[in-house]
Amino acid sequence: MNRHLLSASDLDRDDALLVLDTAAELAALTDRAVKKLPTLRGRTVVNLFYEDSTRTRISFEAAAKRLSADVINFSAKGSSVSKGESLKDTALTLEAMGADAVVIRHPASGAPDRLAHSGWIGGSVVNAGDGTHEHPTQALLDAFTMRQHLAGGKGDLAGRKVTIVGDVLHSRVARSNVLLLSTLGAHVTLVAPPTLLPVGIETWPCEFSFDLDSHLSSTDAVMMLRVQRERMNAAFFPSAREYSRRYGLDVRRMNALPEHAIVMHPGPMNRGMEIAADVADSDRSVIVEQVTNGVNVRMAVLYLLLAGAQLGESEGSDRTAEVVAP
Amino acid sequence: MTVSYVIRASRPLGGPSVDIVISDGLIAAMGSSVDVPVGARVIDAQDCIALPGLVDLHTHLREPGREDAETVLSGSQAAAAGGYTAVFAMANTNPVADTAGTVEQVWRLGQQAGLVDVQPVGAVTMGLAGTQLAELGAMADSAANVRMFSDDGKCVHDAVLMRRALEYVKAFDGVIAQHAQEPRLTEDAQMNESALSGILGLRGWPAVAEEAIIARDVLLADHVGSRLHVCHVSTAGSVEIIRWAKSRGIDVTAEVTPHHLLLTEELVRSYDPIYKVNPPLRSERDVHALREALADGTIDVVATDHAPHPAEDKDCEWAEAAMGMVGLETAVGVVAEAMVSTGLLDWAGVAQRMSVTPAVIGRLDGQGRSLAVGEPANITLINTSRPYLVEPRALRSASRNTPFAGRSLPVSVWTTFYKGALTLDEGVLVGQAHNEGSAV
Known part of the structure; x- marks a missing residue:
């Protein structure tokens, strides 16, 4: 694996499977009463969050702590950043404090790339969501969840049909999912009004469509993206109600899905907008499970980036032993 | 002696x-x-x-206001080092060069530096705000003898205001140099809108935002019989529109920057803001269209759009960074690589496009003359x-x-x-x- 995880495209099929397999092993271990592993004892992970994201920050924090890493949470609000400190100076500060990994969430697309490649810091950089670019660990937890339900928890997602619905234009989740899922062999279809699909969508490794209903019966997993109501004011669609009618997942549409299909959402949800409450709370929904899997996947990523050398060289069941004994 | x-x-x-x-x-x-x-x-x-001393129609000298980025003196030195003997200093300083006093100040600073002719460009509208015409006549009558007017950095997007500006400067043989950028289509735009902008998650800057303004402006220039100059043309579509306008006899001239002749949007993949510029780097197809247009005369001149910025404005994340590149010292070398080495232009053609024609467009006496006794x-x-x-x-x-x-x-x-x-x-x-x- 690369030293950094900036984009889902950093992962080839073997890397992606290694993360998912490692996450599965870690999940088995952390099912125990004592959830903590000593693997990253003495290592420092910084959560550098320039955007409010309680869910992702807590997930990374839990992941690092379960691996016994020291965790420093740095949020832009109420910090030196709110006094005008630049990303560069913040990075130099973190480097001086000896950060082994920096998990960064930033509103500017490409900020993690800058952090990783400008020579400001020496540690690993994990992209926890940058602007409208990517969110690779979200894609990993989504793939993990799909694999549990659709592929017996093993191997890749070859031939599985995934439909991702909503504001693709502004969605880092969609970008990372398209890249990772296609790497894993799944067939992805993006569904959105034409205004919410980016220019050049025809060059992406997926299909796209403007019509949700025609895809439901052949879908194994449907992922609903959050649609911000403000988009309506920028003329991306006429009204929340019209959006919901054409692209929302209601009970009628859920019933058109095959029996085995799962319903996903990266959160936070707009109930009644892109997803009906009855759907979100139905037994098709794996939304809460996604959150649980997020911790395990992030543990795997931190583990592989910070202690990965030993693991990458080992095979099969030996891995588990090495995870336990650092 | x-x-x-x-x-x-x-x-x-x-x-x-x-x-x-x-x-x-x-x-x-x-x-x-x-x-x-x-x-x-x-x-x-x-x-x-x-070659006859080079003439740059599009230079940002930053003084007054941003002397940390450039001064008239340091910019004049860069110009001399780049082979220039005249530069047109853009109006987007602080205060804006929208009065006779400010343009005279810049002109005098140029005289004091004494390395090149520093010919101020006047703002079209007060404070570049796009609402009220600046005192164009006063700037024309001042010691700075302004003939070129531009809100560069901002587009004169109000059609009525643009029409009036084009008409008004006819009284003193002026020219409006338009920064063609439809503002609503480019709100918070970060790079060329393309498949790549979709992948990188950077807000796109569609070619149509440039082309729509150029199309409107050549029609306005035709309608009122005035002179239009189009700043930093960057797309193949813009070239087509200008070619059409010239074939109709419309009095339009156009410039291209050295960087748009050599660099493409692929560089943005690095997210390094050194490549962030307005208009943005475009596709390879655009680069080739611009080279051909410069060779066949559809685009009249090379202008640097020399845009100095202090290090901290580039040493940051892409969205935070300032737009622009310095260009005075590399212009000839880049043109040699893009146009001469490729056989598209000989040195006489370079002289025409980097000295003779810019001086004519800017009505600058004593520059862009032939090498003759x-x-x-x-x-x-x-x-x-x-x-x-x-x-x-x-x-x-x-x-x-x-x-x-x-x-x-x-x-x-x-x-x-x-x-x-x-x-x-x-x-x-x-x-x-x-x-x-x-x-x-």
């Missing part, structure tokens, strides 16, 4: 080699094996092409046997935001004469000495 010079064996416009004698600020003689006047300095220039000795020697390795730290500009760092360009600017005085002497700037001289 002024110093005389003999430029030995350079090739004017790339033609046969001749000697050029400079005396009293003028070209005193030309020919093979001329007599060397007493006390004259002989400059061996057998590796050099001689009796003409002002504004001369640039381009050394074709010495490549130029671009090192940001070695730039004479006060800023170092060049996208060409580490590149080797095929030629270097060797020597520059401004009104018969050396401003660049075999690659070494002669700033201070001349500065003292001009103060006398």
Whole structure:
């Protein structure tokens, strides 16, 4: 694996499977009463969050702590950043404090790339969501969840049909999912009004469509993206109600899905907008499970980036032993 | 007593080699094996092409207001080092160059620096706000003798205001230089809108935002019978519109920057803001269309859009960074690589597009003249046997935001004469000495 995880495209099929397999092993271990592993004892992970994201920050924090890493949470609000400190100076500060990994969430697309490649810091950089670019660990937890339900928890997602619905234009989740899922062999279809699909969508490794209903019966997993109501004011669609009618997942549409299909959402949800409450709370929904899997996947990523050398060289069941004994 | 010079064996416009004698600020003689006047300095220039001093229609000198990025003096030094003998200083300073007082201030600072003609460009609208015409006539009548007006950095997007500006400057043979960027289509835009912007998650800057304004403006210029100049054309579609307008006899001229002749949006993949610029770097197809247009005359001139920024405005995340690149010192080298090495343009063509025509568009007397006896000795020697390795730290500009760092360009600017005085002497700037001289 690369030293950094900036984009889902950093992962080839073997890397992606290694993360998912490692996450599965870690999940088995952390099912125990004592959830903590000593693997990253003495290592420092910084959560550098320039955007409010309680869910992702807590997930990374839990992941690092379960691996016994020291965790420093740095949020832009109420910090030196709110006094005008630049990303560069913040990075130099973190480097001086000896950060082994920096998990960064930033509103500017490409900020993690800058952090990783400008020579400001020496540690690993994990992209926890940058602007409208990517969110690779979200894609990993989504793939993990799909694999549990659709592929017996093993191997890749070859031939599985995934439909991702909503504001693709502004969605880092969609970008990372398209890249990772296609790497894993799944067939992805993006569904959105034409205004919410980016220019050049025809060059992406997926299909796209403007019509949700025609895809439901052949879908194994449907992922609903959050649609911000403000988009309506920028003329991306006429009204929340019209959006919901054409692209929302209601009970009628859920019933058109095959029996085995799962319903996903990266959160936070707009109930009644892109997803009906009855759907979100139905037994098709794996939304809460996604959150649980997020911790395990992030543990795997931190583990592989910070202690990965030993693991990458080992095979099969030996891995588990090495995870336990650092 | 002024110093005389003999430029030995350079090739004017790339033609046969001749000697050029400079005396009293003028070209005193030309020919093979001329007599060397007493006390004259002989400059061996057998590796050099001689061009009329270059004229840049589009320079940001930042003074007044952002002297940390550039001053009239440091910008003049960069210009001399780049082979320029005249630059048009854009109006988006602080305060904006929208009054006779401000343009005269910039003009005087240029006189004091004494390295190039610093010809101020006046703002079209008060404060570049796009709502009320600036006092264009007062700027035209001032000591700065302004003929070119531009809100560059911002587009005069109000159609009525643009129409009035085009009409009004006819009274003094002015020209409106439009920064063609439809503002609503480019809100918070970060890079060329393309498949790549979709992948990178950067807000797109569609070609149509430039082309729609150019289309409107050539029709307005036609309607009111006035002169339009289009700044930094960057798309193949814009080229088509300008070609159409010229074929209709519309009085439009256009410029292209060196960076749009060489660089593509692929560089944005690095998220390094050194490549962030307005208009944005476009596709390879656009680059080729721009080169062809410059070769066939659809695009009239090369203008640098020299835009200095301090390091901290580029050493940050993409969205936070300032737009712009310095360009004065690399312009000739980049044009040589994009246009001359490719066979699209000869050196006579370069002289036309980087000296003669810009001076005509900007109505700047004494610049862009032919290399002939009796003409002002504004001369640039381009050394074709010495490549130029671009090192940001070695730039004479006060800023170092060049996208060409580490590149080797095929030629270097060797020597520059401004009104018969050396401003660049075999690659070494002669700033201070001349500065003292001009103060006398």
